[in-house]
Amino acid sequence: MNIFYNINGVGDVLLVQLALTRPESIVTKSQGDVTLIHDEVTGELTAFNLFNASSYVKNEAVGEVELTEEVAGQLQDALLKNGVEIKLDIDFTPKFVVGHILTKEKHPNADKLSVCTVDVGSETVQIVCGAPNVDAGQKVVVAKVGAVMPSGMVIRDAELRGVPSAGMICSAKELGLPDAPEEKGILVLDNNAVTGEIFTK
Incomplete structure (x- = not known):
């Protein structure tokens, strides 16, 4: 999982990339402050955008956001608060x-x-x-x-x-x-x- 944030360039939005490769065509579905991005061909959830991100996730980074257990917990809570029942499966082993x-x-x-x-x-x-x-x-x-x-x-x-x-x-x-x-x-x-x-x- 890769997370990006640029309040000046994009606004108060966390861009969360779940898949390692980007699909050729996508379909999106918005639910509250969350927009889910699926691969149109496979149906796989490849990414999501979290709007009004600063009200959910504590972050001072610009660009790539370090994925810590705290950030992962805040993301999971944000999904649940917006009625998105997805369990984030995150590998915290060193890379x-x-x-x-x-x-x-x-x-x-x-x-x-x-x-x-x-x-x-x-x-x-x-x-x-x-x-x-x-x-x-x-x-x-x-x-x-x-x-x-x-x-x-x-x-x-x-x-x-x-x-x-x-x-x-x-x-x-x-x-x-x-x-x-x-x-x-x-x-x-x-x-x-x-x-x-x-x-x-």
Whole structure:
């Protein structure tokens, strides 16, 4: 879930994005201060707008709003107050974590890509990586599926040249770190970094 708020640009409206992809065609339904946005083809609820947002949610951010348990509770209450009986299913697990690359294999369909299995603490995932310096045994920063990069890009389950990839092994530049090198390559952490721990800048 991604939440955006810009009172000067849009007004007192919270834009709440539930789906990772935007549908080609939508249908909307308004109920009180809530406008629900469904995918016209699948019927899936993909987003909703909350009008008069400041009367429901405490927020001082402009742009992306941090999704905390408090904000999620206020959103859920706002839906109920407007007669919208939808249960928000929110994943609060950290999205940027220390990963340990267990294996690295050559991609079968692309010379410059590698297929890595990466332990991220709670699970082991397969990630396709194009960095020239990636190798088995490294401790790295993994952006898990659902992570929002500093550029605004959302990490999704993907398939790269026919191989599934669940997450991204990050470079310092992609993480928006100061003094990030210009040359291509992932950020390799100290071997003492603990697998699965939250990565903080």
